[in-house]
Amino acid sequence: MAKQNSFSLKFDTDWQYAPAPESTDHVEIKDRYDLFIGGKFVKPSSNKYFKTINPATEEPIAEIAEANEKDVDSAVKAARKAFPKWSSLAAKERGKYIYRIARLIQERAREFSVIESIDGGKPIRESRDIDIPLAAAHFFYYAGWADKLEYAFPNRKVEPLGVAGQIIPWNFPLLMAAWKIAPALACGNCVVLKPAETTSLTALKLAELIQDAGLPEGVVNIVTGAGKTGAAIVNHKDVDKIAFTGSTEVGKMIQKAVAGTGKKTTLELGGKAANIIFEDAPIDQAVEGIINGIFFNQGHVCCAGSRLFIQESIKEEVEQKLKARLETLIVGDPLDKNTDVGAINSKEQLDSIEKYLKIGKAEGLESFQANVTVPKKGYFCKPTLFFNVAQSSRLAQEEIFGPILAIQSFRTVDEVIEKANNTPYGLSAGVWSDKGSKAFNLSSQLKAGVIWANTFNKFDPTSPFGGYKESGHGREGGMHGLEAYLKIS
Numbered sequence: 001m002a003k004q005n006s007f008s009l010k011f012d013t014d015w016q017y018a019p020a021p022e023s024t025d026h027v028e029i030k031d032r033y034d035l036f037i038g039g040k041f042v043k044p045s046s047n048k049y050f051k052t053i054n055p056a057t058e059e060p061i062a063e064i065a066e067a068n069e070k071d072v073d074s075a076v077k078a079a080r081k082a083f084p085k086w087s088s089l090a091a092k093e094r095g096k097y098i099y100r101i102a103r104l105i106q107e108r109a110r111e112f113s114v115i116e117s118i119d120g121g122k123p124i125r126e127s128r129d130i131d132i133p134l135a136a137a138h139f140f141y142y143a144g145w146a147d148k149l150e151y152a153f154p155n156r157k158v159e160p161l162g163v164a165g166q167i168i169p170w171n172f173p174l175l176m177a178a179w180k181i182a183p184a185l186a187c188g189n190c191v192v193l194k195p196a197e198t199t200s201l202t203a204l205k206l207a208e209l210i211q212d213a214g215l216p217e218g219v220v221n222i223v224t225g226a227g228k229t230g231a232a233i234v235n236h237k238d239v240d241k242i243a244f245t246g247s248t249e250v251g252k253m254i255q256k257a258v259a260g261t262g263k264k265t266t267l268e269l270g271g272k273a274a275n276i277i278f279e280d281a282p283i284d285q286a287v288e289g290i291i292n293g294i295f296f297n298q299g300h301v302c303c304a305g306s307r308l309f310i311q312e313s314i315k316e317e318v319e320q321k322l323k324a325r326l327e328t329l330i331v332g333d334p335l336d337k338n339t340d341v342g343a344i345n346s347k348e349q350l351d352s353i354e355k356y357l358k359i360g361k362a363e364g365l366e367s368f369q370a371n372v373t374v375p376k377k378g379y380f381c382k383p384t385l386f387f388n389v390a391q392s393s394r395l396a397q398e399e400i401f402g403p404i405l406a407i408q409s410f411r412t413v414d415e416v417i418e419k420a421n422n423t424p425y426g427l428s429a430g431v432w433s434d435k436g437s438k439a440f441n442l443s444s445q446l447k448a449g450v451i452w453a454n455t456f457n458k459f460d461p462t463s464p465f466g467g468y469k470e471s472g473h474g475r476e477g478g479m480h481g482l483e484a485y486l487k488i489s
């Protein structure tokens with residue numbers, strides 16, 4: 001009886017959190033943003049602009065310039081022009097500029113956090129405590145490497161590549177910009193970066209900050225627009241390297257487009273991570289980790305723990321605890337400091353997630369949704385669990401990129417390794433066990449670039465990140481992240 005009580009948790013209370021909205025008074029957002037080329041904001045040659053909206057309210061926030069091939073060409077030319085001086089600048093001076101960017105991000109962290117949440121829908125707690133501090137940490141970390149490249153690669157000659165074209169997704173906008181720009185600059189390259197269409201604002205604020213940091217003109221160029229703008233960067237003849245983070249589908253198109261051109265690539269693509277919980281795991285800690293693994297950033301995380309494997313002996317207990325925990329998640333206003341799950345990034349993404357909810361239903365899967373009220377306006381999705389998902393189900397095979405967890409079970413270590421690896425992806429995985437030997441055994445057998453043990457979704461600039469198989473190639477972060485931006489001979 002006692003055991004049953006311990007996992008049929010009920011939070012019998014009418015107790016509510018009082019709203020704790022983050023203030024937006026200190027935030028400055030212009031009505032319209034131009035392209036950042038050669039150190040200046042310039043109008044797009046087509047004079048076309050598109051709206052960026054707040055996914056929590058569906059209201060427009062600002063107009064963003066749409067860059068066409070001509071604008072991309074101007075940006076690449078500006079980067080090329082800046083390259084000789086930037087790459088021959090004393091390395092420690094280069095480092096100072098990067099430190100300055102890091103410090104300015106820290107100074108304006110509050111403003112960046114609020115804009116990230118308004119433009120992309122993520123909870124302010126996450127942008128404030130994770131996205132923005134980690135973006136600053138990436139600049140700090142790579143600033144330190146700028147004058148130590150010969151120590152990173154002893155007895156080798158290292159040279160920058162030239163102009164790097166960088167294309168990023170909408171799930172961690174400023175953080176992905178930092179992952180791309182910081183190592184490229186530290187290694188002496190110049191860049192042309194394209195943020196995602198739905199979340200360009202923090203990259204454009206970064207452009208303003210880069211102006212304030214006095215970075216030489218043309219070292220960083222930011223061109224906004226949709227997929228076509230990205231394709232123009234990929235196909236530009238004078239780009240030496242393409243660094244792409246996004247979907248596997250677009251990653252494959254990019255790989256084809258650059259084949260035979262001599263352009264170097266790093267591709268950080270999709271994922272379908274297995275989060276594996278053994279019967280000897282610290283269960284409550286694991287439940288928290290599973291919740292974080294899939295509902296952090298509304299599940300818009302390439303390395304989200306979207307497939308949960310529970311050892312059969314603890315299946316009932318873990319599932320009960322997950323349901324109970326789901327009921328306590330607060331879904332709603334991204335700017336409220338109590339919010340756990342914010343808005344889905346766009347209508348398009350919400351439609352895609354809802355398609356998977358229908359697929360789960362059509363497959364006859366048992367499901368559980370938190371009994372939470374979601375705001376009527378805005379793009380919201382209730383956190384959802386699907387139970388007894390078959391290995392062949394689309395819910396277990398395809399990346400949903402939303403707050404949906406596909407739960408499976410297993411009996412033996414060999415069985416779970418086989419199931420976990422049975423996916424075209426290989427970006428990340430999680431193991432929950434009291435036994436270090438088990439965690440080490442699994443980490444050597446799971447085909448994934450990052451494996452967390454008794455934790456999940458932990459990021460650090462010193463640690464390399466990247467995928468196997470259809471999750472891409474190349475590593476970002478750590479010393480490995482330098483290699484992606486250097487010719488090493």
Ligand code: NAP
Nearest residue numbers: 168169195196197226227230231246247250268269270302
């Ligand atoms: P996406 O559609 O591939 O878009 C990524 C970026 O590429 C966006 O800036 C997009 O522009 C641009 N783009 C679209 N079509 C293009 C083309 N033909 N040529 C060049 N660029 C093009 O991916 P998403 O939906 O934004 O992001 C979600 C995906 O990113 C997920 O699959 C996720 O797993 C992956 N991701 C991976 C990592 C990692 O490190 N492995 C990290 C985060 C996300 P628009 O947005 O303006 O269309």
Ligand code: MG
Nearest residue numbers: 052053119198
């Ligand atoms: Mg937006």
